[in-house]
Amino acid sequence: MKLKRSSRLVDITSYLLQHPHQLISLSFFSDRYESAKSSISEDLAIVKDNFESMGLGRLETLAGAAGGVTYIPCMGGPEAERLLDRLKEELTEKDRLLPGGYLFMTDILGRPEYVNAIGRLIASVYIDEHIDTIMTMETKGIPLAFAVASQRNVPVVVVRRSSKVTEGSTVSINYISGSSKRIQTMVLPRRSLKENSRVLIVDDFMKAGGTMKGMMNLSEEFGAIVVGMAVFVEKEDEQKKLVDHYTSLLKLSITEQTSALKIEYGNVMSQFSNRDNRSGTIN
């Protein structure tokens, strides 16, 4: 189907947004639109300028016969701050504090616009890491893990508390919960992870970090390599966390006597600003 430039721009934009982290050859687009590669190159230059000035991410071009273009989603710094500010505001609403020092976040983690934006932010932090798989623990981490995985175009594996018939054979480990000090079990289907695969762990909430550490140990059982850990909300405690080198988007602290809760930025913005992040944003 022969298309004019204006139509090509609409189609290239939507195609790239739906196929992140995939090298798309110039030939693919030139066949798709029956257009010369030189025209496609001009189209891509326009798309690239706009993606970068709008903070949608990078468009990396590879020259040569096997060349093409890869869309790498990335959230700009100002958009990240606006997102964290909105989330802070929602989470400090009253009636969110639950027994045991937990925070009611189920409603927020049920809203795709938040979940997808959080996924884009986490993907931006690990933009320069090679990642094969996103790992999470059932249940509330799952939407976040998929949101990151969609941006990275990699699969998700879900760790469970017990094996299910629908999972086939599984590998299980015991671990000590960081806060309750009880022995718990986590399992993962045997077919889930290949040796040497590079894993990013994503979860919704971290208290002492026992579950995170369990997932690290489980990954080791498969011979996989944990390249990073990201958590939406970490709880500030007196005790030292069982893991280090993690990314947290927000940090929750609770004053025991008054049950007053405070939510601040986690360590994400400091990790974020290390990135090459020249993109501005328009509102």
Added chain:
Amino acid sequence: MKLKRSSRLVDITSYLLQHPHQLISLSFFSDRYESAKSSISEDLAIVKDNFESMGLGRLETLAGAAGGVTYIPCMGGPEAERLLDRLKEELTEKDRLLPGGYLFMTDILGRPEYVNAIGRLIASVYIDEHIDTIMTMETKGIPLAFAVASQRNVPVVVVRRSSKVTEGSTVSINYISGSSKRIQTMVLPRRSLKENSRVLIVDDFMKAGGTMKGMMNLSEEFGAIVVGMAVFVEKEDEQKKLVDHYTSLLKLSITEQTSALKIEYGNVMSQFSNRDNRSGTIN
């Protein structure tokens, strides 16, 4: 920021794709680009033609002072068939049959490109229904539910098998599992659903339909209205399903003696072809 038409087309396309089912006013775009509304209208006509000819969905325009444009994602018939054919092929690979007549689908339901496409297909079937919330049962239905919810811009509520401290107070019901005939429990946080909200139930697998029926009953406890039920794979059984009026994408049947499995289209294509679906696709 003043932008040229080519840049505006890139930005409008990405903005609409990221904000489905939301009325965006012409003023929003004309302010964003410092352009006349007449120019924006021309841009939108180009975007609309392309979205519709590429099978990305509809662009509905509302005239007048409060007017604007709403992007309604929809998968075209040919793309739906290609998706189902690929999924059929993946699912008929050997080694997928598990004890108890279950199918190993964990890997496929872990891949965002499949999950997001399945979500777009389910959203297309219910394109003309008003929907407030997507409901699913933990664990494997969650990614599918979010994929549908992202297309519809509505929240997800996750039904669980037991209450968790992180959920706050809950409403629970007992139900009879359709296949094992055992009494089971399902719970949903009290804050999850408003009265009269319109619910679409989404799940990954249905045998007799006991879980689906349980979710219907649970919705009734909240005074909510179930507008539809969609399942990725239904299992063909001798016994009649406990629910009717559901959508299934694929249908699995297993010959008991030989353990041979067969996967066919579910009822989705017949429901799909009733829709106004003039969109073609380009490859």
